[in-house]
Amino acid sequence: MKSPVSITYVWRILRIILLSYVGLIVIIMIFEEKLIFFPAKWPNGRWHLLDQPVSGNSGLKYSISEEWFTASDGVKLHGWYGSVSPPGENASNYDLSNMIVLWCHGNAGNITDRYEQLISMMEMSVNIFIFDYRGYGMSEGRPDENGMYMDVSAAWNLLQDRYHYKPDSIIIYGVSLGGVGAVDLAATQNSAGLIIQSSFTSIRDMASLQMPFIPHFLIRTQMDSLSKIPRIKCPKLFIHGTADETVPFEQGRLLYESAEEPKEFVEVEHAAHNDLIVFKGSESYQKIESFILSCSQNKK
Numbered sequence: 001m002k003s004p005v006s007i008t009y010v011w012r013i014l015r016i017i018l019l020s021y022v023g024l025i026v027i028i029m030i031f032e033e034k035l036i037f038f039p040a041k042w043p044n045g046r047w048h049l050l051d052q053p054v055s056g057n058s059g060l061k062y063s064i065s066e067e068w069f070t071a072s073d074g075v076k077l078h079g080w081y082g083s084v085s086p087p088g089e090n091a092s093n094y095d096l097s098n099m100i101v102l103w104c105h106g107n108a109g110n111i112t113d114r115y116e117q118l119i120s121m122m123e124m125s126v127n128i129f130i131f132d133y134r135g136y137g138m139s140e141g142r143p144d145e146n147g148m149y150m151d152v153s154a155a156w157n158l159l160q161d162r163y164h165y166k167p168d169s170i171i172i173y174g175v176s177l178g179g180v181g182a183v184d185l186a187a188t189q190n191s192a193g194l195i196i197q198s199s200f201t202s203i204r205d206m207a208s209l210q211m212p213f214i215p216h217f218l219i220r221t222q223m224d225s226l227s228k229i230p231r232i233k234c235p236k237l238f239i240h241g242t243a244d245e246t247v248p249f250e251q252g253r254l255l256y257e258s259a260e261e262p263k264e265f266v267e268v269e270h271a272a273h274n275d276l277i278v279f280k281g282s283e284s285y286q287k288i289e290s291f292i293l294s295c296s297q298n299k300k
Contacts, residue, residue: 036143036203036223037133037143037144037177038107039110039132039135039143040110040113041110041135041137042137042138044110045111046113047112049115050066054119062083062084062122063082064080064118065080065081065083066079067079067080067131067162069154069155069158069162070154071134071150071151075139075141075151077140078131078138079129079130079132080111080128081127081129081163082118082127082130084096085097096124096125096126096292096293097127098169099126099169099292100126100129100165100171101128101170102129102152102172102182103128103173103175104152104174104178104181105175106176106177106178107176107177110136116279117277117278120278120279120285121288124288124289124292129158129159131155133181134148145221149181149185152182152185167189167190169299170192171191171193171194171292172185172195173194173195173197173288174194174195174196175199176198176246176247179200179225180200180225182195182199183225183228183232183255184225187231187232190234191234192296192298193295194232194234194235195236195237196238196252196255197239198244199247199252199255200223200225200248200251200252201251201254202224202227203221203224205226205251206251209248226255229259236256236262237263237291238255238256238263238265239252239266240265240276241268241273242268242270243272244272246272249267253267264291266287
């Protein structure tokens with residue numbers, strides 16, 4: 001028969017473990033957004049890059065300008081509009097200057113961290129609009145799931161209202177966390193195309209990998225791209241690295257398999273999460289370029 005002392009000791013240990021577990025869950029719930037979004041707020045970033053001349057290797061003439069716009073709840077947002085003039089004699093033999101890519105970036109940093117990739121993508125002779133979600137860069141507010149959806153929708157409206165792009169001229173491009181906003185937008189708008197790069201199925205699926213000890217029902221953030229992707233009718237391009245250490249390759253593949261045709265999946269061998277930056281000449285760059293071209297031809 002166990003002594004009362006040993007029973008009391010075991011109960012104390014179990015109580016400490018239980019209270020520690022509950023306390024950890026409470027902390028994670030309180031700081032849930034901070035575990036998802038990692039913004040770099042102005043003045044952090046390479047903002048001086050906008051003041052230097054824009055130059056490339058393709059013979060195109062292009063420029064980058066600042067753009068301010070407002071989300072439906074009044075939050076002021078900031079982005080960069082990269083415009084391309086029609087190609088000259090030394091440029092490509094096709095013209096995508098009537099198309100624009102709406103770029104939803106990942107969860108860390110701000111738009112200045114994507115400057116080199118922005119220049120590289122503009123050499124496809126396509127216009128680009130990249131913006132910071134609320135709480136990132138110069139954008140006001142604090143990031144959260146619903147706010148991100150409103151921000152992406154505001155950027156979509158900006159391209160139509162201020163720059164007069166029609167939906168069949170806008171290609172939505174979502175990278176990692178940005179894929180969540182891109183999928184949400186594409187599920188309700190008839191865009192020219194959708195590019196999803198290194199993105200995940202849902203936050204709960206990601207949490208089950210990173211924090212399997214947390215019950216799913218306690219996670220407020222949904223970011224459920226898997227349930228939305230079947231509703232998207234436009235052409236879709238999915239790109240994922242087989243060695244992605246942040247978002248499992250299987251989640252990117254499952255998004256693709258759950259989508260309706262037309263669709264294409266590009267499996268980049270040995271590429272990690274941040275190895276898919278589309279610098280000119282890379283496999284992902286070539287696939288994105290050809291996808292944009294096909295979307296442009298589909299509208300004719």
